[in-house]
Amino acid sequence: MLKTLCSLHVVLLLTLLFPGCGKSASSTPDNEKELTQYETEKLSSSRSLRENSIKGPVQVDITSFRLRINGLVNTPREFTYSEALAKFKSDKRVVPLFCVEGWDVNILWEGIHIKDILADSGIKPNARIVIFHSADGYTTSLPLDYILQKDILLAHHMNGITLPVDRGYPFAVVAEDKWGYKWAKWVTRIELSDNANYRGFWEKRGYNNKGDVNDSYREIE
Numbered sequence: 391m392l393k394t395l396c397s398l399h400v401v402l403l404l405t406l407l408f409p410g411c412g413k414s415a416s417s418t419p420d421n422e423k424e425l426t427q428y429e430t431e432k433l434s435s436s437r438s439l440r441e442n443s444i445k446g447p448v449q450v451d452i453t454s455f456r457l458r459i460n461g462l463v464n465t466p467r468e469f470t471y472s473e474a475l476a477k478f479k480s481d482k483r484v485v486p487l488f489c490v491e492g493w494d495v496n497i498l499w500e501g502i503h504i505k506d507i508l509a510d511s512g513i514k515p516n517a518r519i520v521i522f523h524s525a526d527g528y529t530t531s532l533p534l535d536y537i538l539q540k541d542i543l544l545a546h547h548m549n550g551i552t553l554p555v556d557r558g559y560p561f562a563v564v565a566e567d568k569w570g571y572k573w574a575k576w577v578t579r580i581e582l583s584d585n586a587n588y589r590g591f592w593e594k595r596g597y598n599n600k601g602d603v604n605d606s607y608r609e610i611e
C-alpha cells in the first residue's frame with residue numbers, strides 16, 4: 391500500500407515537473423509526429439494542401455474497408471488495410487504534388503508499390519491502363535507502363551504520419567510528375583483495363599488525360 395502511494399506520488403511529481411512526459415507515453419506515438427525535413431529536403435505541412443475534393447473529405451471505415459484489385463488480372467483479390475500493409479513492403483520517397491490551381495507542396499510519402507500489388511494478382515497481357523476507383527466515386531487512370539516504370543507508390547503515410555482523412559486515408563496514389571487530379575485519394579479499387587480511351591472524373595470534364603505536369607492540364611487538341 392505504502393509502495394503504491396509512493397510510486398503514485400513520484401508519478402504525480404514527475405508529471406508536475408515535466409508536463410509533456412507523462413502524456414507522450416500513453417497517447418501520440420513517436421512515429422505520429424509530422425516531419426518538417428527529410429534528409430536534405432524541406433517538407434510542406436500535410437495541412438498546407440487545399441481540400442477541394444469533389445464531395446469533400448471521405449471518412450473511410452477501416453474495419454469494413456477492402457482494397458480490391460480486379461479487371462484484367464489473373465486472380466482478382468481484396469485486402470483489409472492491415473493485410474495490405476503486412477503483405478506488401480513499404481518505401482519512402484519525397485515527391486512534390488502540383489495542383490492545376492497553381493499551388494504545390496513537397497511531401498515525404500510512404501507507401502506500398504503498385505507494381506507489387508498488381509504482380510500479386512497477375513497482370514493479363516492485354517492490360518494497358520490502371521483505373522483507380524475511390525470511396526467518393528472519383529476515378530482517374532494512369533498507363534500501366536508509367537506505373538511499372540516509375541514504380542508508383544500507393545501511400546499510407548505522409549511526412550511520417552498516417553495519411554490524414556483529408557489527404558485520402560487509408561490509401562492515395564503518389565502520381566509523380568502528374569497533375570494533382572491523377573493523385574486518387576481514398577482508393578478502394580485498382581482496376582486493370584485495355585481501354586486506352588478511359589477518362590476519369592476530371593478528364594471527362596476536359597482535363598488532359600496524360601496529366602503530365604510539364605504539359606497544360608487543359609486539352610488543346
Ligand SMILES: Nc1nc2c(c(=O)[nH]1)N[C@H]1C(S)=C(S)[C@@H](COP(=O)(O)O)O[C@H]1N2
Binds near residue numbers: 444524525526570573
Ligand atoms: N477520391 C478523390 N481523389 C482526388 C480528388 C477527389 O476529388 N476525389 N481530387 C484530386 C485533385 S483535383 C487534387 S489537386 C488532389 C489533391 O487534393 P487535396 O489537396 O484535396 O488533397 O487530389 C486528387 N484526388
Ligand SMILES: [Mo]
Binds near residue numbers: 489490491571
Ligand atoms: Mo486539383
